[in-house]
Amino acid sequence: MNAPVKPDAFRVDTSPAPDPAAPIIRFAQIGKTYPSRDGQGAVAALSGIDLDVPKGAIVGVIGRSGAGKSTLIRLVNGLERATSGRLLIEGEDVTGLTEAGWRSRRRATGMIFQHFNLLSSRTVFDNVALPLEIAGTPKAEIEDKVARLLDLVGLADKRGRYPAELSGGQKQRVGIARALATDPKVLLCDEATSALDPETTRSILALLRQVNRDLGITILLITHEIPVIKEICDRVAVIEDGRIVEEGDVFTVLTRPQHPTTARFVEAVTGVELPAYLEGRIRKEARPGDQTVLRITFTGENATAPVISRLSSTIGVDVNILAGRIDAIAGKPFGSLLVSVPTREPELAAVLGALNGLELKAEVIGHVS
Template structure:
C-alpha cells in the first residue's frame, strides 16, 4: 500500500528540482495483479523503486505485507527486500553464470546449503519451463528464456510481492504473451502479488486485475481493468485504450466522416458493450423495435480478463439519431454511445 507518497528530487547544477511522485495513494490487495501504465517520464520507475526501498519517499509511507518499508534502517530493509522480487526489462543476468547459477545467486547470499539451493533452483527452473536449459549461459538463451530465468531468480526467496519493470517491452509479441501467461500462472499458483509497470495497454489488458494510470507523477485514474477500458474518464486513459488493435475507426470509414449532420444521411456511433450486453443481440433488437436499419461498420468482440467486451462502429439514420430515439434506446440497454461523425 502507498499512503500519500511523494518524491521530489533536489535541484542539481542547472537542473531544477523534480517532483517525480505527487501524493500517490494505492491499496493493492494481496494476490492481485496490479498494473501501472504511463508514458516515459510519468513517474513509473520512481514509483516501483519506492516499493522496493531503492528510493525513499520525500513524504508518505510505503507499506508492504504490513511493514512500513521507508521507515526501516538499511539492515532491516535488506531483510525485507527478500520479500520483494524484481524482474527487469533487460533481464540483468550475470553473463558469467549459467541459468542455474543465476537463479541460485540470491539463495547463496542468504547462506542456504548447496543441497537446499539445488532443490529450490531445479523446482523454479521447472516452473518457468527451463529445466533443460539449466547449464546454459545467458548468451546461449533467447530473450524470452532470459526473462524466464529472471522470473525464476526473482521467486527464489519466496517473495510476497513481485515487481515487474517493463519486463516484456524488449520482447516480440509472441514471447510477450508467453511471459505474461507465465506471470499469470505464478500469481494463481503461488499467490504472489504482482505490480506491473508498463507503457503498453496490451499488457494491462492481458493479465491485470486493476490498473492505475500515472501522469506527471500523479495517479489520474484507477480501477478494475474492465471498468477503465469500458469507461475511461481521462484523455490519457482514452489515448492508451485507443492505441489497441480494433479500437481505431476503420480506415475506409474515417475518410468519409464529416462534422455536419445537416447534410448527412447516416450518423456513425461508437458503441461500447460490457458484461452481458456484449453477448446479447442488442443492436438487432433496437433496430427492430425502432423500425430502422443499423449498419455495423467495424469493431471487435473481446474479453478483458473474464469480462466480455465489445466495441462496435454502427451507422444509424441521422434522423433517428437527431430525435434522440437511438441514443435513448442504446443507453437504456446499458450501451455507451459516442458520436464519431456523419456520412453524407
C-alpha cells in the same frame, strides 16, 4: 518455594491483530523529489501518491516515459527513498528503514527487470541459485529448489546453458525463476516484457499469471503497454506527471475511462478504427440525407448479445455495421461497434433512446452522406 511471578506475565498484548484484508503494499501521500540540475531547487518525481496493492492481486501501473512509474516501483525495494508520506509493506512502515533493515525486507520482494540482468559468466542454474547462495542456503537445498523453479518456468533442460545461448523469452524466464528463489511475497516487474516480441510477451504474461495463481504471490508491475494491463492485471493505476490520475479494477477503467490520459491509452485495445474509405468523408455537421456514425460500446452480457438485430426489429430503423470487435478484458467480454443510422428525426432519437434503454454507451463520431 515457588518463584515470584513477574508482573509482566500478566500483561495482555493489546496491539491490534493484523488485518487479513489490509493491502500488502500501501502508498500514503508519497512524494519524491530530486535536486534540480542547476542546484537551485527540486524536481518532483512523485506527488501525493495514494495507492493500495491488495494481497494476492496483480496490480499494474501504466504511464509514459518520465511519468514516475519507475520511481514508484523502486520505492518498494528501497532503491529509492520517499521524500514525504508513508510506505507500508505488510503493515510495516518502511519509509525510514535503514539499509540493514532494507536488506532483510528485500528477501520478501522479488524483482524482474526489463533487460533481464543475468550474469553472463554463470549458467542458468547458477543465475537462479545466486540469491540462495548469498543467503547461505545449504547446497542440497539449493539443488532441489533451483531444479523445481527451472521446471516451473519451463527451463529444466537449459540448466547448463549460458545467457548468451538463450532467447529473450528464455532469459526472462530465468529472471523470473531467480526472483522466486527466496520465496518472495511480492514480485516487482519493471517493464518485464518491453524487450520481447508479442508472442513471447503473451507466454511470459501467462507464466506470471500462473505464478500469481498457484503460488499466491502479489505482483506489482509497471508498463507503458496497455495490452499488458488488459491481459493479466486485476487493478490498474494510471500515472501522469508523478500523480495517479485514475485507478480502479481493470474492466471498469478500460471500458469507462474518466481521464483523458487513460482514454488515450485504452483506445488502442478497446476502440475501433474508422474504415479508411470513411476517414476523408466524415464531418462534424450533418447535412440533409446524411447518416450518423455511432460508436457503440458493449459490456458484460450485452457484448455477445444480438443487440443490433434486436434494435432494427424493435424500432424499425436500418442499422448499418461499419466495423467492430469483441474482446475480453480481465476475463469479461467487451465489444465495440461502429454503425451508421439515419440522421433524420425521429429515427435518430429512437436509436439513441433504444441504446440508452439497453444501457449501452453510444458516441456520435460524425456524419457521412
